Amino acid sequence: MKYLCDKEGLLYFGKRLRQVRLEQGFSQEELAYACGLTLSQIGRIERGVINTSLSTVFVIARTLQVELPYLFDLTLPPFEHRL
């Protein structure tokens, strides 16, 4: 049984999540706590090492107070941390 895993897509999503998280001024730990998730989980998602679930993405979006289409706008250039 081959588990479907789109590494590239997951990497893009991870980058996008990090981008939005920083925009909203959260550390990984703060986000994890506010979501009721663990720090390691947030890290693993942002690094693209796991193929997380929809529900997890839903709570993250809610916690960051962004709409899902915004979080899934994966085509944007990387967030310039310091502008």
Place this chain on the structure above:
Amino acid sequence: MKYLCDKEGLLYFGKRLRQVRLEQGFSQEELAYACGLTLSQIGRIERGVINTSLSTVFVIARTLQVELPYLFDLTLPPFEHRL
């Protein structure tokens, strides 16, 4: 260990997927085959009984030829099958 599961969100997503799938003129079986997934999996996702993964959603979007933000636009009123 309590697995996070947003039943309501999953139901909304399932409805949205069905909506988009029909818009694009796929049966569950056609979509499953084109995605390299199984029929039962598509069904379970649309019924909101499982909390599927990002990679799965990514292939589905690609196969349906829609952008992720479109697929995650969960606030639209239910698709009127026959207009």
Place this chain on the structure above:
DNA sequence: AAATATTAGAGCAAATTTGCCTTATTTAAA
């Protein structure tokens, strides 16, 4: 109505995610 296509649903083994804990490593601040 009968036949056909489509969707629903159940059960099982294998693969993966997740929380929890711990320890490095990197980054930022003092």
Place this chain on the structure above:
DNA sequence: TTTAAATAAGGCAAATTTGCTCTAATATTT
């Protein structure tokens, strides 16, 4: 540079998803 904060990374058990196969139920067509 030293100290602290933030992120990376590894391991383990429990929970869940997934493919597979099969059967039932529901729509759709003829």
